[in-house]
């Protein structure tokens with residue numbers, strides 16, 4: 093920290109104290125919290141560390157964090173504002189979420205004007221009304237929410253919040269399964285859900301189509317360029333080029349990223365489909381269970397439940413998905429567009445599952461030694477490159493990765509993996 097400070101970086105060199113005993117530590121944290129408003133920067137807490145390597149060794153680690161370093165979070169920041177109206181947003185699974193619009197109010201460095209009211213129960217429990225003065229807090233100084241209405245300030249002009257009985261987007265009747273807290277639009281063609289599904293499909297943890305973000309998806313959908321997930325693969329680029337803010341370069345990048353996403357492994361595609369209750373882990377289990385995605389058409393509920401970690405809820409949802417003709421039709425389209433529906437255990441029957449792929453490692457790996465990781469690539473049929481170029485398929489990033497990562501981020505066809513992702517790719 094001294095070195096960083098001397099070199100001119102911002103570092104907490106001046107605030108740092110070495111203290112004897114926990115009482116002195118507590119006192120110093122409290123002093124700081126009291127001064128918080130007079131400081132020339134935003135601060136939401138302090139970090140306490142044991143500054144003795146041998147003691148650090150003795151204290152060791154939990155699975156998540158070292159026992160010798162911990163954050164002391166200051167009390168959440170609060171402010172008051174007026175709840176002006178409530179809008180209802182339809183999510184990817186049709187869930188209808190009430191969103192409160194308040195007069196903009198600054199809380200720890202951000203201006204809050206919109207916040208989730210979660211569900212009907214939350215609104216009823218808090219007894220919220222439109223026109224209420226409300227106490228707003230940023231929990232953990234990140235997600236803002238309403239702590240309570242200040243009912244003592246009511247004038248009698250406040251209005252009840254009415255929950256819609258029909259979808260605000262497609263006007264279908266909403267339903268609320270007994271065991272759930274949210275109302276849902278169950279029309280799978282509801283435009284709001286279709287857009288959210290496309291956004292999820294392209295997102296980083298799913299098909300990872302870079303530059304194809306939230307805003308672009310909504311824009312293309314509103315302009316009629318995009319109606320469904322397969323539509324991503326035949327966007328009218330001639331028309332997109334004419335849109336404001338789309339230079340030749342950004343269109344080319346988008347095209348490259350979309351094309352590259354066709355090579356994503358099956359588990360990413362399964363996750364990207366947004367089947368309810370199927371997260372990344374379940375998607376990997378499903379992908380590893382079949383040679384081709386269409387095998388799930390013939391899976392019974394019992395057979396699905398026989399898979400590792402798949403309970404009745406997940407099994408029911410997967411079963412339903414693969415028995416819906418619209419979904420199967422969509423998958424056929426995706427297959428004909430060149431997306432991979434085979435699991436990599438069948439596409440590379442001989443050799444390893446990294447056949448023909450190129451790899452480069454950067455940063456410090458934590459589970460494997462560099463040499464072991466490289467050996468693993470070669471043993472599985474992949475090959476190693478020495479530098480970042482367009483010939484590279486995968487950059488595996490360990491801790492403290494530097495310039496190679498920066499360089500790789502600029503080449504959209506390179507897939508960037510964590511060590512964990514690399515290990516799951518090699519099926520260890």
Ligand SMILES: [Zn+2]
Nearest residue numbers: 259262277282
């Ligand atoms: Zn709807």
